[in-house]
Amino acid sequence: MAKGDGSGLLSIGDISAVTGLSVDVIRIWERRYGFPTPIRLPSGHRRYPDTDLQRLRLIAEALAHGQRPALVARADADALRRMILPTGGSRLDALWQSVEAMDPDRMRNLLQGYLEGMGWQPFLQEVVKPLLDRVGIAWAEGEIGLHHEHLLTEVLEDLLRRMRQVLPVLAGEGRVLLCTLPGERHRLGLLMAALVFAGRGSRTDLMGVDLPLASIAQAAKLLRVNRVAISLSIQHTGEPMRRMILDLKDRLPEDCLVLIGGKGAARTRRIRGVGRMPELDMI
Numbered sequence: 224m225a226k227g228d229g230s231g232l233l234s235i236g237d238i239s240a241v242t243g244l245s246v247d248v249i250r251i252w253e254r255r256y257g258f259p260t261p262i263r264l265p266s267g268h269r270r271y272p273d274t275d276l277q278r279l280r281l282i283a284e285a286l287a288h289g290q291r292p293a294l295v296a297r298a299d300a301d302a303l304r305r306m307i308l309p310t311g312g313s314r315l316d317a318l319w320q321s322v323e324a325m326d327p328d329r330m331r332n333l334l335q336g337y338l339e340g341m342g343w344q345p346f347l348q349e350v351v352k353p354l355l356d357r358v359g360i361a362w363a364e365g366e367i368g369l370h371h372e373h374l375l376t377e378v379l380e381d382l383l384r385r386m387r388q389v390l391p392v393l394a395g396e397g398r399v400l401l402c403t404l405p406g407e408r409h410r411l412g413l414l415m416a417a418l419v420f421a422g423r424g425s426r427t428d429l430m431g432v433d434l435p436l437a438s439i440a441q442a443a444k445l446l447r448v449n450r451v452a453i454s455l456s457i458q459h460t461g462e463p464m465r466r467m468i469l470d471l472k473d474r475l476p477e478d479c480l481v482l483i484g485g486k487g488a489a490r491t492r493r494i495r496g497v498g499r500m501p502e503l504d505m506i
Contacts, residue, residue: 235249235250242280286489314350318354338350383415390421404471472494
């Protein structure tokens with residue numbers, strides 16, 4: 224990320240890229256709510272301190288959880304955390320300790336034990352999803368490093384793939400291609416969605432992340448899928464993503480449904496003929 228003038232301050236473009244909040248939204252909030260508060264450089268350019276970025280990350284997460292903009296813009300950091308973070312419980316606390324300790328063996332053992340005791344659906348909703356929320360906020364606030372997040376991601380990816388491979392394909396449930404759009408490299412949401420589709424009996428074809436639109440369309444035709452599911456993270460929302468989705472829809476056969484999911488789906492304007500699945504239980 225660029226640090227304007229070597230001062231350690233951030234440009235509005237930096238803020239937008241990290242949080243997924245558009246430049247226009249950030250400027251409107253400055254005028255309407257008095258936050259964020261830019262610092263004027265001698266050149267006249269506006270820059271933002273890292274403390275503003277941390278709070279804006281919390282705001283972006285709260286918006287992705289369905290909170291109202293007017294409420295989150297006025298909330299302090301503690302109130303934002305209460306809107307976002309799960310209440311916890313012994314399962315989540317134990318997993319969080321294994322993440323902090325960088326202990327992959329304990330992560331695997333805990334996750335496998337919870338899965339066996341709960342079944343895959345409550346496991347995703349009550350363990351994996353809240354754990355990822357907690358880790359995401361902790362990273363945003365500097366409590367843990369990127370290495371903590373990456374280790375947990377690798378452990379979860381291995382587990383989610385194994386879970387999906389043992390689920391049976393059922394006749395009449397169709398075939399789904401799952402991928403992300405160009406520039407989007409977050410994979411976990413994709414794997415979670417694939418597991419839910421497979422749990423419904425659909426055949427799932429994962430094409431991975433950061434895929435060109437032409438490749439998605441060609442794969443959908445060759446595989447003869449009846450659905451293309453796109454995962455959008457909180458950093459990839461708004462009009463650029465909407466235009467790409469429209470472009471992809473035009474490239475696909477008329478009988479192939481496009482679905483968008485993930486935290487970014489909740490913050491992307493509706494598109495006629497495109498389904499939305501912002502939560503896993505909506506698949």
